[in-house]
Each structure stands twice: as C-alpha cells, then as structure tokens.
Amino acid sequence: MWIILSTIGAIVIVAKVFQVDWAELSGRTMVWVDWSSSIPCMQPDLSTTTGATLQCGGTELTEFTVANASLGLRALAGAAQLSTGVLTTLPAVILAVICFNTLRGRAFTRTITRALVGGAIAVLVFGVASDLLSSIAATAGLREVFAPDSPWYPPRFQLTVTPLPFVAALMLAALAAVFSQGMKLQNERDALQRENQALEDETRGLV
Numbered sequence: 001m002w003i004i005l006s007t008i009g010a011i012v013i014v015a016k017v018f019q020v021d022w023a024e025l026s027g028r029t030m031v032w033v034d035w036s037s038s039i040p041c042m043q044p045d046l047s048t049t050t051g052a053t054l055q056c057g058g059t060e061l062t063e064f065t066v067a068n069a070s071l072g073l074r075a076l077a078g079a080a081q082l083s084t085g086v087l088t089t090l091p092a093v094i095l096a097v098i099c100f101n102t103l104r105g106r107a108f109t110r111t112i113t114r115a116l117v118g119g120a121i122a123v124l125v126f127g128v129a130s131d132l133l134s135s136i137a138a139t140a141g142l143r144e145v146f147a148p149d150s151p152w153y154p155p156r157f158q159l160t161v162t163p164l165p166f167v168a169a170l171m172l173a174a175l176a177a178v179f180s181q182g183m184k185l186q187n188e189r190d191a192l193q194r195e196n197q198a199l200e201d202e203t204r205g206l207v
Helices: 002-019 071-103 110-145 164-206
Strands: 022-026 032-034 058-060 063-067
Touching: 002 071, 022 071, 022 110, 063 110, 071 110, 110 164
Parallel strands: none
Antiparallel strands: 022 063, 032 058
16 A cells, blocks of 8 residues: 555656646755744843743745746656655565565565665665755755845755665665575575485485
C-alpha cells in the first residue's frame, strides 16, 4: 500500500506541473521574515525588563506557494517533490524485496544484497537531490516573484545538504555486507551438507 500510494502521489505531482498555475515550494532561502508586530516581544535591549520576556526574532522563509508560476518553476518544484517522494518510498521497496525473498526461503540471496546496495546508492542520490532541488526551487520562486531591488529578492542560492542521506546510505551498505556474509556462510553450509550426503550415499553403497 505504501508503494501504491507513493506511485499515485507521483502521478498527481506530474499532473499538477501541467494542469495548475501555482507551485508549492518548500526549501531554505536567504530571505528572513520578521515576526508579526502583533506578537508581544521586546527588542534586544533588555536592560529595563524584569521577569521572563519574549525576545523579538524572525524565521527563515521556507514554505510558500507561488501563484501564476511559470512552467519551469512548476517543473522544478515537481522535481523536488518527486525526489522527496522517491526517497520516502525506498525503505518500503527494500523491505518488500527482503520480505518476499525471506518468505520464499531465500533469506540470503544475491538479489537482496543487490537491492541493499542499489538502495544505498539511490538513497544517497535522491537524498542529496531532494535537499538541493528544494532550496533551488524555493529561491527561484522568490526570484520570479520579486524584482532584484526588493528586500525579498534572495541575493544567492542557499545550498545545504543534511547528513541523513549519507548516514542512511552507510547503514544500507553495512546491511548489504551483513547479508553478503550470510550468503557466503549459507553457501558453505549447503556445500558441506552435500558432501556429507555424498559420503553417506557412498557408505551405504559399500555396505
């Protein structure tokens, strides 16, 4: 069901690129949004303040929607969403491969090892792509809306990659090594069983 729902979601994302005139963006940008004036807070000068006081601040603009977006911006936003969707679906795919082979009595096979290695590579690629495309799409959206002299116009792209794709890829690679070692031990055990069976057959023949 996880994989099916993710597939339907991917189809919807692709359809939205060509069917709607707005783009949903979620990524880090260089634009800083101050808190609303209705929030009771104090300026950084707290010399005259007693007791607990909320200090004024702001937040980075990361999630917003651009109306009347160009096709290029919608395609960029769709690519970022697809990368995130593939990344969140990969665990289900890998788990399905492991479960199906285990139910068939083949817990340690080359198929599982290849699936884990391929999953590690895919997690690394789509994890990095998701982080980069999200930030690029969000910055491009703001640049499409605001003029270069506007304070809301991001002066440059903020490209950051979280360590999660690297950690997940390393864990999958380690798991692939475990399954590979298990496959070798299973092959050695099967070979030993065949030798024992051959010796028993030979002994029966001599008797």
